[in-house]
Amino acid sequence: MAILTSQQISKYYDAFRAIDVTFTKEVIKSTALLPQQVCLKCVGEQWPCVIYSTSFSGAKILASAKSALVERIKKANNMVSLRFSFKISDKADPRAFFVAGKVTGFAPYAQSNGDLQFIHIQYTQRPPDDLIEILGRLLEANVNSARRRDxxxxxxxxxxxxxxxxxxxxxxxxxxxxxxxxxxxxxxxxxxxxxxxxxxxxxxxxxxxxxxxxxxxxxxxxxxxxxxxxxxxxxxxxxxxxxxxxxxxxxxxxxxxxxxxxxxxxxxxxxxxxxxxxxxxxxxxxxxxxx
Missing domain, CATH: 2.40.10.220 (predicted glycosyltransferase like domains)
Structure with missing residues (x-):
């Protein structure tokens, strides 16, 4: 993997800030996301969740529809942190970090029979360079595969x-x-x-x-x-x-x-x-x- 400069990471952030990346099976494989290590943190407690999609400004996740989670989020004034974890091919330890955000809405997930819900999160600060690098490389490759295919x-x-x-x-x-x-x-x-x-x-x-x-x-x-x-x-x-x-x-x-x-x-x-x-x-x- 190429080592990126802070200038290149800033270019990724500016170019792709508003683009949502949906975590399909192929995207999970390409980014080496570790779904089992992803969670939502709120008032010191961690809840398992699934990242449905993310951009550099916010995320959409699937999490428990239990009232306990909703009440905890309200108690925290909607402030949460989303944990990402990615496997690094040549290292034993994953690349893991939290992104601070604010919950902006809830929506039912019809296919879960009421057990899960969508939670929309707006990041309150620029995400870590690690996330920008991982998603930026993927997005840039997609763009160039069309522009520079020959x-x-x-x-x-x-x-x-x-x-x-x-x-x-x-x-x-x-x-x-x-x-x-x-x-x-x-x-x-x-x-x-x-x-x-x-x-x-x-x-x-x-x-x-x-x-x-x-x-x-x-x-x-x-x-x-x-x-x-x-x-x-x-x-x-x-x-x-x-x-x-x-x-x-x-x-x-x-x-x-x-x-x-x-x-x-x-x-x-x-x-x-x-x-x-x-x-x-x-x-x-x-x-x-x-x-």
């Missing part, structure tokens, strides 16, 4: 280290059949791989590209379609295959890995990023299909 990253030892990619050697599954391949380059929108055999019959076929990453250590299977092939100069037995990823099924963690590299090496667009990219060989040869 920027290629040529896989070298350095770029692989920055992306946290374990190896270029992997498998591509075409109509369920695994084939060994070597990944040549990656982008938000696609990839180019080298494989053995005739490739012209693969064009138009759905595929699945497997990529193994560190930080966190995981294998990601990315759905896509073979859109083009070309011969490999001097190797009649090999072909280069261009893959366009299915934009609806690109794992969030993949977007974050790609975005971290682009922001480290090329910077934001409009702030020197485009100028910097001209000297980066990994940006050359991008196609409209993202490969």
């Amino acid at each position: 920027e290629r990253i040529l896989l070298t030892a350095d770029s692989m280290r920055r992306i946290c990619l374990q190896s270029k050697d992997t498998f591509i599954f075409i109509q369920g059949v695994p084939r060994k391949c070597i990944v040549r380059d990656l982008s938000f929108g696609g990839a180019k791989v080298i494989l053995v055999g005739l490739a012209k019959f693969l064009v138009g076929k759905e595929c699945l590209l497997r990529l193994d990453f560190d930080e966190p250590r995981e294998s990601l299977d990315i759905k896509g379609t073979v859109v083009r092939y070309e011969d490999v100069e001097g190797r009649k037995d090999l072909a280069a295959v261009a893959i366009q990823f299915d934009g609806q099924h690109i794992p969030m963690n993949f977007k974050i890995h790609i975005n971290d590299y682009i922001m480290q090496t090329r910077g934001p667009r409009g702030e020197g990023g485009e100028e910097a990219s001209r000297g980066d060989p990994a940006t050359k040869g991008g196609d409209a299909d993202g490969t």
Whole structure:
């Protein structure tokens, strides 16, 4: 994970302050949120809760609908603290902190048969940098995956280290059949791989590209379609295959890995990023299909 400066964290806060992040299963996985360690603190007592969504200015949680909790919140003049806890891949202890806030409303949660309720919280101060960093990286990756989907990253030892990619050697599954391949380059929108055999019959076929990453250590299977092939100069037995990823099924963690590299090496667009990219060989040869 890239180390962010206080300036970058402030940019995240200013750019994404009002955007709500809903904690779907994928967002929980990508942020490494530890749901069992999340709680609402009020007048010294902690209540288990579920974070439904949060921004940098407030949160929406699910908590007990028992009158005891509501009464305690009223006793505290609606002042509460929300505890977040995130797993850090290379550390034993989680990253945990409280965010102070004020309860602004309650709403029933219909699917709980009256056992749970929504509680709306307005933060009373800027949240800790840890929360801004974790959510900011996710939000920035989502934005750039659309804006910069065609920027290629040529896989070298350095770029692989920055992306946290374990190896270029992997498998591509075409109509369920695994084939060994070597990944040549990656982008938000696609990839180019080298494989053995005739490739012209693969064009138009759905595929699945497997990529193994560190930080966190995981294998990601990315759905896509073979859109083009070309011969490999001097190797009649090999072909280069261009893959366009299915934009609806690109794992969030993949977007974050790609975005971290682009922001480290090329910077934001409009702030020197485009100028910097001209000297980066990994940006050359991008196609409209993202490969």
